[in-house]
Amino acid sequence: xxxxxxxxxxxxxxxxxxxxxxxxxxxxxxxxxxxxxxxxxxxxxxxxxxxxxxxxxxxxxxxxxxxxxxxxxxxxxxxxxxxxxxxxxxxxxxxxxxxxxxxxxxxxxxxxxxxxxxxxxxxxxxxxxxxxxxxxxxxxxxxxxxxxxxxxxxxxxxxxxxxxxxxxxxxxxxxxxxxxxxxxxxxxxxxxxxxxxxxxxxxxxxxxxxxxxxxxxxxxxxxxxxxxxxxxxxxxxxxxxxxxxxxxxxxxxxxxxxxxxxxxxxxxxxxx
Amino acid sequence: xxxxxxxxxxxxxxxxxxxxxxxxxxxxxxxxxxxxxxxxxxxxxxxxxxxxxxxxxxxxxxxxxxxxxxxxxxxxxxxxxxxxxxxxxxxxxxxxxxxxxxxxxxxxxxxxxxxxxxxxxxxxxxxxxxxxxxxxxxxxxxxxxxxxxxxxxxxxxxxxxxxxxxxxxxxxxxxxxxxxxxxxxxxxxxxxxxxxxxxxxxxxxxxxxxxxxxxxxxxxxxxxxxxxxxxxxxxxxxxxxxxxxxxxxxxxxxxxxxxxxxxxxxxxxxxxxxxxxxxxxxxxxxxxxxxxxxxxxxxxxxxxxxxxxxxxxxxxxxx
Numbered sequence: 274x275x276x277x278x279x280x281x282x283x284x285x286x287x288x289x290x291x292x293x294x295x296x297x298x299x300x301x302x303x304x305x306x307x308x309x310x311x312x313x314x315x316x317x318x319x320x321x322x323x324x325x326x327x328x329x330x331x332x333x334x335x336x337x338x339x340x341x342x343x344x345x346x347x348x349x350x351x352x353x354x355x356x357x358x359x360x361x362x363x364x365x366x367x368x369x370x371x372x373x374x375x376x377x378x379x380x381x382x383x384x385x386x387x388x389x390x391x392x393x394x395x396x397x398x399x400x401x402x403x404x405x406x407x408x409x410x411x412x413x414x415x416x417x418x419x420x421x422x423x424x425x426x427x428x429x430x431x432x433x434x435x436x437x438x439x440x441x442x443x444x445x446x447x448x449x450x451x452x453x454x455x456x457x458x459x460x461x462x463x464x465x466x467x468x469x470x471x472x473x474x475x476x477x478x479x480x481x482x483x484x485x486x487x488x489x490x491x492x493x494x495x496x497x498x499x500x501x502x503x504x505x506x507x508x509x510x511x512x513x514x515x516x517x518x519x520x521x522x523x524x525x526x527x528x529x530x531x532x533x534x535x536x537x538x539x540x541x542x543x544x545x
Numbered sequence: 546x547x548x549x550x551x552x553x554x555x556x557x558x559x560x561x562x563x564x565x566x567x568x569x570x571x572x573x574x575x576x577x578x579x580x581x582x583x584x585x586x587x588x589x590x591x592x593x594x595x596x597x598x599x600x601x602x603x604x605x606x607x608x609x610x611x612x613x614x615x616x617x618x619x620x621x622x623x624x625x626x627x628x629x630x631x632x633x634x635x636x637x638x639x640x641x642x643x644x645x646x647x648x649x650x651x652x653x654x655x656x657x658x659x660x661x662x663x664x665x666x667x668x669x670x671x672x673x674x675x676x677x678x679x680x681x682x683x684x685x686x687x688x689x690x691x692x693x694x695x696x697x698x699x700x701x702x703x704x705x706x707x708x709x710x711x712x713x714x715x716x717x718x719x720x721x722x723x724x725x726x727x728x729x730x731x732x733x734x735x736x737x738x739x740x741x742x743x744x745x746x747x748x749x750x751x752x753x754x755x756x757x758x759x760x761x762x763x764x765x766x767x768x769x770x771x772x773x774x775x776x777x778x779x780x781x782x783x784x785x786x787x788x789x790x791x792x793x794x795x796x797x798x799x800x801x802x803x804x805x806x807x808x809x810x811x812x813x814x815x816x817x818x819x820x821x822x823x824x825x826x827x828x829x830x831x832x833x834x835x836x837x838x839x840x841x842x843x844x845x846x847x848x849x850x851x852x853x854x855x856x857x858x859x860x861x862x863x864x
Contacts, residue, residue, distance in 0.1 A: 281661035288658055292649045370645040372610040373638045374662050375630045538612055 281376070282384045289388040293396055300396040307401055311344035315412055318474075331476035334415050335503040339474050341405040341414040342499040345398045348390050349434040350469060350495035352441055353462035356386055359445050360454045368540075378537065379530040382445065386438045394434075418504025425511045429498035432518040437494040439525035440465065446529060449536035470496040476505060490521040546746055547584040547607070547714070552616035553577050554602055554770075576602040577613070578770045586713075589740055589747040591761030591778070599770040600750040601640075604716050607748070608638050621713065634663065637707035637745075641719035644699065645706055646691040652702050653687040656709060663710035670709070677705040680738055681731075697728030704735055708745070715739070717749040721756055733759045766858065773858055785857050789821045789828060790847040796840035804834035815842075 293300065315337050326333050348354055359382060362368045371378060405414035417423035440461070447457040466472055468491035475483060475496045486492045497514045500506040506514065554577040560570045577599045584590055592600050605611040606618060609625035609632050618625060623632045639645075646655040660670045678684055681701045686694060694702065700720060707715060717736065721729045737760060739745050751757060757764060757778060764781065766774035774781055791807075794816050801817075803809050806825030811818040821831050828846060835841060 281658070281664075284658045284661040288647060288650055288654055291654065292647070295649050365643075367643045369605060369608070369610050369640055370638070370643060372629070373608055373633050373636070373645075375634045375664075376662060377630070540611060 282388070285384050286388040286391065289385070289392040290395065293389075293392040297396070300393065303393075304397050304400050307344040307347055307397070308404060311340055311401070311405065312412075314340050314344075319411070329476055331474065331505060333411055335500075335505045336474060337412055338415045338503045339499045339505075341401070342502060343471060343495060345401040345405065346394060346430065346434075346495065348393045348397060349430065350437055350471065351462075352437065352444075352465035352469075353458065354390070354393075355441070355444065355454065355458060356389055359385070360448055363445070363448045364452060372537070377530070379442070379526065379533050383438060383442060383526065386441060387435065390434055390438065415503065417502050421508055422501055422504055422511070425508065425515065426498050426502040429493075429501050429511065429515055429518065432515065432522060433494040433498050436490055436518060436521050436525065439522065439529060440490060440494070442526075442529045443532070446532050446536055449533075449540070465491050468492065469494050476500070490525060493518045493521055546586045546621060547582075547748075548617070548619045549583070549603075549607075550581045550617040552580045552603070552606065552613050552618055554599075554606065554611065554613045575770050577606075579616070580767065580770070580772050582765055582772065582775055584746060584748065586746055587740070587744050588763060589736070589749065589761050591757040591764040592748055592750045592767065593752075593757060593764055594750075594767035594773075596752075597769075598767045600767060601718055603767070604638070604718050604748070604750060608636060608716055609633055634710070635712055636714045636716060637710070637712035638716045639700075639703050639707045639718065639720050641700070641717070641722040644691070644703065646699070646702060648692050649690060651688045651690055652683070652694070655691065655702075655706060656687075659706060659709050665710060669711070673709055673711050677708060680742075681705050681735055697724050697731070700724060700728065700732060701735070704732065708739060708743075711743070712745065714746045714748070717747065717751075719750055719752070721751060721753055729753070729756070736760055768858070781854070785854050785861075787823055787857065789823060791819050791821055791828070791831065792845040792847070793817045793819070793835055793839070793841060794843040796842060801835065801838040804831045807831055 318336055318340070319333065322328060322333050322336070343350065362371060371381065374381065402414065406416075407413065417426060444454065444457045444461050448454050451457065468486055468489055469475075470478075470486075470492060475486060475492055478486070493514065497506065497511075497518070501511040501514070553575070556574045556576055557571050558574050560572045580599070580603065592603065594600050602611065606613050607620060607625055609629040612626045620632060621635050623635075625632045646652060647658070656674060665673070678687070681704065683701060683705060686698055686702060691699065691702070704717075704720065715736075720736070721732055724732065733756060736747060736749070740747050747760075749756065749760065761778060763776065764774070764778050765772065766781070790810075797815070803819065804826065806822045807819045808822075809817060809819055819831070821828060832844060835844075
């Protein structure tokens with residue numbers, strides 16, 4: 274059963290990759306944008322650091338690495354990246370077809386969304402990482418703090434994108450009620466972006482706010498893995514962080530699945 | 546095979562009225578009221594009725610997509626909305642106005658995904674695909690991205706996609722909508738063939754009476770959410786087809802007397818349009834009487850449109 278299920282997931286992934294390749298130019302443009310965006314952010318925060326090499330235990334090189342990783346794995350952590358196709362499915366009533374399939378809708382969509390993110394990351398992350406690595410010192414991407422840190426980073430990053438997709442599923446579920454994604458998308462991206470450290474890196478935020486953010490799922494998408502990579506979060510804390518990630522990964526899909534099923538009971542297929 | 550009893554579905558719809566911004570009034574729309582019918586294995590049933598009659602709603606309930614307000618529905622022993630995942634394995638669905646194929650990738654990729662979704666073994670997938678490719682002549686379409694297909698080509702692929710997992714029941718919701726004559730005929734032939742060769746039970750909704758005439762042995766007529774008629778098309782025609790329209794083209798301007806039981810609607814130098822009251826006379830008699838009077842070039846007998854027949858039905862049932 275499990276093995277068979279993974280095969281449709283593999284098929285969706287392949288399809289998404291093929292779709293992604295159709296829009297190669299968009300990927301290339303994305304890489305360029307991320308690259309310049311990263312440079313702007315780094316220049317801004319360097320100015321903010323001034324002559325200090327460390328603010329609240331967050332060193333300048335950790336900061337630049339943090340920002341480059343954010344840019345390289347943007348499609349993993351950004352909440353505003355959305356699948357217009359799913360919104361269209363709900364809005365136009367094409368969801369009818371999705372419900373004719375012998376699979377759980379939540380898993381189906383979750384797989385689709387996760388696949389898209391992996392597929393677009395596969396096309397985008399490497400060029401940014403390589404470029405950033407060869408960038409002149411204090412501005413370049415550093416190597417991971419240790420081999421263990423690299424390993425834990427990869428684990429945390431994968432769990433992070435899975436949490437992110439679980440959060441983003443709530444946007445899609447909300448569209449069943451609102452029929453328009455614009456509102457939820459705006460709220461989720463503004464709030465989520467800030468809470469996950471995309472606007473200001475979390476280590477630079479006030480302590481109280483940091484404590485609050487520790488209790489929310491958002492920082493476990495990007496902030497945690499990036500700080501594990503640079504060694505800002507030590508090995509023990511990394512393991513604890515990964516355990517918290519696993520908790521969110523169990524809780525969020527459970528809640529999402531419940532809400533989705535509830536929404537489907539009252540489903541109105543739009544457009545006859 | 547399919548048993549439906551007293552099925553009802555009501556939607557609560559917000560009414561937009563000019564007036565209060567804060568208070569919203571709701572209105573209950575009864576899409577289906579106490580619909581009951583049975584379908585046996587191997588039948589092709591034409592499900593007809595005007596727009597908004599409840600056809601699509603019924604199809605969606607039978608496909609497990611919508612949950613009805615009340616009533617029973619058993620399809621192959623399963624209640625669609627309760628055991629959705631098990632139930633959909635038995636059915637194939639085509640919504641003529643929607644697409645189930647992935648837009649940007651070749652048709653075959655979508656088929657391969659369906660294979661995995663329905664957990665088909667490679668051998669049964671290959672057998673089913675080969676069969677569909679030859680019956681629907683899809684060979685040249687398989688490697689074309691869906692967005693580049695014409696509507697007729699796409700519809701053939703949609704039907705193939707719905708049949709890939711070899712379902713026992715096929716629901717077709719307006720499969721010929723927007724198709725040209727050639728594509729319509731191709732789609733009809735496919736449905737007929739699939740029904741005969743695979744023994745698939747077909748329920749089809751349409752507004753095109755010729756679809757029904759070509760395919761369905763039995764029709765279910767529904768209007769305003771209520772079942773109005775269930776039986777053979779011919780019986781319905783005999784009962785409600787009270788008149789036929791006939792267009793006559795003749796050689797030269799000449800006068801003729803309208804045969805008994807007919808009314809002249811329109812007349813020009815070379816063409817006349819008559820309605821025949823079938824309770825008073827019949828088509829052959831009228832044609833005979835006309836040929837005696839005129840040098841006829843062409844005669845066209847028009848059937849009363851389905852909508853007109855339904856209007857007649859409405860009147861009789863006083864809905």
